[in-house]
Amino acid sequence: MPHPFAGRNIGSMPGGIPPLSRRTMIKGLLGAAGLAAAAPAIAACGGGSGSASSATDTKLVTFGSNGSDPVPKKAYAATLSAFTKSSGDQVKVNTVDHDTFQNTISTYLQGTPDDVFTWFAGYRMQFFAAKGLAHPIDDVWAKIGGNFSDATKALAKGTDGHYYFVPIYNYPWGVFYRKSLFAAKGYQVPTTWDDFMTLAAKMKSDGLVPFSFGYGQGDSWVPLGTFDYLNMRINGYQFHMDLMHGKESWTDQKVNDVLGHYSQLLPFTQEGAAGRKWEDAAQALIAKQTGMFTLGLFVAQQFTSAADLADLDFFAFPEINPDNGQTAVEAPTDGFMVSSKPKNLAGAVKLMEFLGSAAAENSYLAIDSANVAVNSQADTSKYNTLQTKAKQFISQAKNLSQFGDRDSDPGFISNVVEPALAKWLDNPSSTKSTLSTIESQKSQYFTS
């Protein structure tokens, strides 16, 4: 980031803050000079950094990033500087807070979006592609296609069959635990639901809280992870996807069973979860106050001490229905899209090609070790044990889901399913009414 005052004409500002003497204030206030003077300062600042004219420079590609946390921010910076080094093109990054970026994506894409922006694979990508808010990039895929598996290619396509997305990494969801705690107490990794319940009960009798849990403030998506896994284990991957796409009924007995199993978990979860952020819930796992945590690999970002991180491990969500086994894995994929009318299309295509290369993947993962590569050419020799396991875990999966809010209409999930689930968690006996409420609102989102 440049120095905030760099390139700005401080001399032309009317005193910076309102002048304090009332006499000068009123004079300055009405002097047309005062107002006119403010104008160039605002204009000069319009670019955020650098001069406004550089935005139309064909050598410059703009990049909208939701990587506002320190680790991804640094990792994107390294990746993009590798691009600049290899191509000579400059990239201007616009970083927006992760939640805000998602909440305002629709206005952002219709307004003045950056040439390339970070986004998520799945229905969530196809939704914007179908609305014409993204530029197809079949020419990019003609060059990078060899780097990716067929399953990954499918994730990058819109419903119209064109490519819209270049993935960079994914990460699995699983049940995380500390190896040293399991070793000390003699716990075994459970593979079936009964073992899982037995282990949880054992932990509770040992004075531990079996499950870390927190979905406070903006984290209402956290309970979806468990829901997705329960649904895929009980009813299978296909039913889960159909439910997410609005094709199955939420009042089906099958969904009722999912919440039934969910409610068996609740006596073992951390209290106060509705007001706790997942980051705080992770602290309890680090402190060995809790035994397990169903979350994504990003939980590793909270393990800031190397010794703690080396002690972190995870296992697959246990089997419930033998027909479905443990074959489906929730592995959200993040990547990039090109906005519908990029100012610098040639540059954007060049950048997308680079982002689909092993070099980009390697420079990103060198800094962010809480994700794994989707590029089959990427260097895996520097992976830590957790990444190696995650890589293997994903590659052995028969089906990959993205995540509740990525496999479905995001508005349906955030305005209907998440509030309903949060209410249900507060009162788990309300299963029937919860599900019928969701079902009755479904048609508002899945009409066409």
Place this chain on the structure above:
Amino acid sequence: MTSTVDQQETQQRTRRDRSRRVRRLSRRDKIVLALMVGIPTLAHLVLVWVPTIASVVLSFTDWNGIGLDSIKFVGLKNYEQLFTNYPAFWPALEHNFLWLAFFLVIPTPFGIFLAYQLNKQIRGSRFYQTAIFLPMVISLAVVGFIWEIIYNPDTGLINGVLGTNVPGHYIDWLGNPKLNLWAVLVAASWRHAAYIMVLYLAGLKGMDPALPEAAAIDGASEWQAFTRVTFPSMKPINIIVAVVTVIESLRAFDLVYVMGGNNGTKPGLELLSLLITNNILGESPRIGFGSAIAVVLLVISLIVIIPYLVQTFRKERVR
């Protein structure tokens, strides 16, 4: 709002001259006046009233917010859905009114009470004033951050002091749907009482101190002096205080946005302003539906605004 005897006389006197004077305005004066009023009025109309009317129109449409050609008129469908099939709506309405009732009963009177006490000539008044006023300069978003640190279930001040951050004893201030609105209201009142105190103190400072003193000499108790003399003579400030309270309650947004999370609706913390934002922003916006909620909020606001305006401007209309 000016109606002292002196001024009424002045007004009557000047009214006779005015007809002559207005005619005497030169062409240049008229242009200057037209510009002085025209530019702000145009800006206000275009940026505030035109969008408001457009929102009302949009509330009868179905629109995903993408491309103007996808707008479809659907009549009253949005309202029907809102009233019959949107579980968050009725709680939100209830919470908005609860917020209003709470503000009217606790922090507003308390702010007035504080102002009244601080207006007595006492030592250290400035210190008390500044201490209590501080929350008002802080933005509601920052108020949210500060109270989050206090309400945090694991590391927060309250649970730490009460010892309620251990398994079996948790108090989930911001998560429990039966508690969280009250927790947020405490934080909001912290700031609102400060706000009202400052407004009222400003009013009291301008009041003629002879009035309540005279009442005291007549043997009225302090309570009587306040209710019969001070309070009625503060009518203009009372109106401002009432309106500020009502509007702050109906507009409540920032604090819950920060403390309750911006992602979806938190049980117990549904508010109309948040439901509107959730529906008109977000990844798959439903502009028409969100606008229908906005219209409900608009109607409630107007029910409050109109009597206020009528009350405020009644004198002038009589004139």
Place this chain on the structure above:
Amino acid sequence: MTASNVAVARTAWVDSEPATSTRRRKVRPARVVLHVFLAVTAIVWLIPLLWAVYTSLRSYADTSAHGYLSLAHGLTFQNFANAWSQSDLPTYFWNSILITVPAVLLTLVFSSFVAYFVSRFDFRVNLSLLMLFTAGNLLPPQVIITPLYRLYLLIPLPASMSDSELLYNSYWGVIAIHVAFQTGFCTFVFSNYMRTIPKEIGEAALVDGASVWRQFWQIILPLCRPAFAALATLESIWIYNDFFWALVLFATGSKRPITSALANLQGQFFTNQNLIAAGALITAVPTLVLYLLLQRQFISGLTLGANKG
């Protein structure tokens, strides 16, 4: 009210303390109760802030080892330094200034124009004009935002004014809506204030052949200084603290003002409450300083605007 009343009101405020000390009263139980009550209230009111200050002055290592509710093992300003540098607070402060200063100035200019018109002349439209502005200010911003966003997308700006080349995602757009929205409240207060200035003052000037502009500029405005100070304080606090407009009308993260940028701070440091507390406290400094500087004018300015029943 006249200028001399202004002075009286102001002295009453300034002199309130010396007056008590010279006129010593004997200690009455009621006074003691009052002092205890006010002291307790002041302390209760300060607790949240003091807790934030205390948290912000402790190192993360200290609080994670001993918990937040413990005696500090050494205090440090490191969190303030980190919040300041790591999250680009200077950039966001600068953005807030770029929005707040022009918006407050323009709001005051516009509203004093309109207030002058409605309070000093007797045109038929005056009352409806005043009602229009006042009611407009009381509307919820959420009612306005969607069409406003669309409107902003349609209005082009030259590239020299904003790199977005639209009113959307530009400082101009955010300033414009602040001005349009806030003009209502200020017009209301100004018009009340100006109406307390006797008509003869302005009319004498008109009879002398002075133009309307000179009457406004040389006679009316100087008399309104306290109202300017009061409104400048209030509006600076409101506009600086705005959260909503900037959230929707900016697409570029680095253009956002400091209150919206705080969300970013929270995202970056999640569990480090020490740092979040430091960042939150830093953002409150400008409005606090402004208030303390304009405190006296603030009270007297509002007083006169409202209290002539």
